[in-house]
Amino acid sequence: MASERAVRILHSVVRHSATPRLLQEMMQMGVVSKLCLVLQVDCKAKTREKAKEILSMHSRVWRSSPCLSPPFQVSYPSS
Structure with missing residues (x-):
């Protein structure tokens, strides 16, 4: 819920x-x-979709950042 x-x-x-x-x-x-x-993780589809939308909106800023660890770069959505 949180x-x-x-x-x-x-x-x-x-x-x-x-x-x-x-x-x-x-x-x-x-x-x-x-x-x-x-x-x-297993969460509501709507929550997952909003998270994906947030990541996609600003992918050009975040995708190449050294702050994003390699395991998460694999799951990062492409724009």
């Missing part, structure tokens, strides 16, 4: 207020890795 709410809030923030600074901070704080993890 993950679903968190993904919903992040989706809203990233969709309406994404700045380069916010996107960088999300990467540094591990949010992007956690969103990749949401894609791998």
